[in-house]
Amino acid sequence: MQPFQSHRLSVAPMMDWTDRHCRVLHRTLSSRALLYTEMLTTGAVLHGDRARLLAFDAAEHPVALQLGGSDPADLAAAARIGEAEGYDEINLNVGCPSDRVQSGRFGACLMREPELVAECMAAIGAAVTVPATVKCRIGVDDQDPEESLFRLVDLCAAAGVKTFVVHARKAWLKGLSPKENRDVPPLDYPLVHRLKRERPDLTIAINGGLGSLDEALPHLEVMDGVMLGRAAYHTPALLGQVDRRVFGAGEDVSPFEAVERYKPYILAELARGTHLAAMTRHMLGLFHGLPGARAWRRVLTVEGVKAGAGIEVVDAALGEVLRAQDERRARGLEAGQAA
Numbered sequence: 001m002q003p004f005q006s007h008r009l010s011v012a013p014m015m016d017w018t019d020r021h022c023r024v025l026h027r028t029l030s031s032r033a034l035l036y037t038e039m040l041t042t043g044a045v046l047h048g049d050r051a052r053l054l055a056f057d058a059a060e061h062p063v064a065l066q067l068g069g070s071d072p073a074d075l076a077a078a079a080r081i082g083e084a085e086g087y088d089e090i091n092l093n094v095g096c097p098s099d100r101v102q103s104g105r106f107g108a109c110l111m112r113e114p115e116l117v118a119e120c121m122a123a124i125g126a127a128v129t130v131p132a133t134v135k136c137r138i139g140v141d142d143q144d145p146e147e148s149l150f151r152l153v154d155l156c157a158a159a160g161v162k163t164f165v166v167h168a169r170k171a172w173l174k175g176l177s178p179k180e181n182r183d184v185p186p187l188d189y190p191l192v193h194r195l196k197r198e199r200p201d202l203t204i205a206i207n208g209g210l211g212s213l214d215e216a217l218p219h220l221e222v223m224d225g226v227m228l229g230r231a232a233y234h235t236p237a238l239l240g241q242v243d244r245r246v247f248g249a250g251e252d253v254s255p256f257e258a259v260e261r262y263k264p265y266i267l268a269e270l271a272r273g274t275h276l277a278a279m280t281r282h283m284l285g286l287f288h289g290l291p292g293a294r295a296w297r298r299v300l301t302v303e304g305v306k307a308g309a310g311i312e313v314v315d316a317a318l319g320e321v322l323r324a325q326d327e328r329r330a331r332g333l334e335a336g337q338a339a
Contacts, residue, residue: 007163007205007225009216009246010034011232011239013066013093013135018233021269022282023060026232028261029239032247035063039093041106042069045078054085057265064089066135068096068106070116072123083128090124092117094136094152097171108171111140111148118155125160133163135207137171138188145170145191153195153202163203165227168192193222213238213245220246234285255286259318267311276309283314292324 011018011026013036023035037056044053045067056063065082067090069075079090094117096107110117117134124132134156139148153164169185187209196204205225210216212235216226232239240258243250253261266279280300287293299317303309 007034007165007203007227008032008220009242010064010165010205010225010227011036012207012227012229013037013039013091014229014233015039015096015098017282019278019282020056020060021265021274021279022233023063024057024265025258025262025279025282026236026239027059028258029236029253030242031250032243033239034089035060036091037063037065037087039066039068039096039107040078042067042071042074042078045081046074050081050085054082056086059265061086062088064091064133066091066093067124068093070105070110070113070120072120075120076123076127079124079127079132083130087130089131089133090128091133091135091165092120092124094134095167095171097137097140097173108137108140109173111137111143111152111171114148114152114155117152118159121156121161122159131163132161133165134161135165135167137167137169138191139170140173141170143170145188149191149195150198153199157199157202163205165205165207165225166192166195168206168208189219193219196223213241217245233282235288236282236286237288255290256318256321258286259283259314263311263314266314270310276311276313277304280304280314287321290321290325291328292321295320295324 009032011033015038018036018038026033026035040053065087067075067078069078075092082090093107094110098107121132121134136152138145149166156164168187168189168191172185189206192204192206203224205227206219206223207227207229210226210228211231216228219226237255240253240255244252266276269279270276284297284300287296296317299313299320303313303316
């Protein structure tokens with residue numbers, strides 16, 4: 001799948017959230033959205049447990065590996081490993097504002113060093129044949145976003161980068177927590193729209209503050225793509241409409257169908273010794289807003305963490321949802337008969 005098509009809708013990398021189990025769940029809902037790994041540092045890729053850190057299921061394609069780092073040689077080496085492992089894209093994080101990331105001189109603090117980012121991207125691009133892309137903010141701290149964003153993009157484009165995902169907020173590196181950095185700095189969608197308008201040859205996707213497909217779709221009238229983060233994680237059922245509404249192909253996937261598609265993966269992972277809760281924690285929001293959603297979460301949360309918990313826990317939770325829906329339908333019939 002070509003980067004442009006995939007970037008029509010992508011699911012943001014989120015540390016401690018978008019692990020391989022999460023991505024397989026998301027893939028049961030959409031066959032076309034581009035999925036991202038959690039950000040992995042070059043040190044972890046080069047010196048850590050690669051089998052654990054880089055493992056992914058073949059069903060996840062298209063899937064991008066997001067790297068964190070600022071040394072061009074290390075990034076090139078990590079990118080080569082990622083391509084060899086089968087990832088469809090290598091993405092450099094220039095947007096994460098956490099203190100841990102800043103101390104390692106990567107993430108959003110690199111917005112202050114656009115020449116270094118371009119050097120890193122040139123190294124990655126020379127090392128791999130898959131697309132090398134950038135995810136960035138519009139600026140940090142007291143930077144003028146109109147200058148910082150365009151300078152970063154132009155330097156990276158000159159280094160060969162064709163695709164950018166732009167979180168339409170500044171990041172405040174001191175004084176705000178990572179959580180506050182997702183909400184407090186104001187969004188500037190018009191600036192990102194302008195970037196696309198003035199750089200029409202580049203593929204530009206927009207990210208930040210998009211809480212639903214209804215909010216995301218209007219951006220596709222002017223942007224090449226949109227990236228959803230927390231909305232896709234906390235209410236994953238919305239991904240079941242992505243193939244039809246965003247890509248114009250396929251039929252909607254219901255939460256019930258997603259559970260059935262996910263079950264074989266759960267069984268295979270249980271057989272490998274994976275704890276059930278490692279998988280079911282990503283399913284908690286699947287029935288958000290539907291009858292039985294609270295009971296679904298309760299069963300998975302309480303029973304799923306117990307030693308030896310198996311697929312029967314998922315079946316029991318699903319039974320609670322079906323029971324709640326049957327009760328609502330029965331009440332509706334009774335109300336209609338009474339009328």
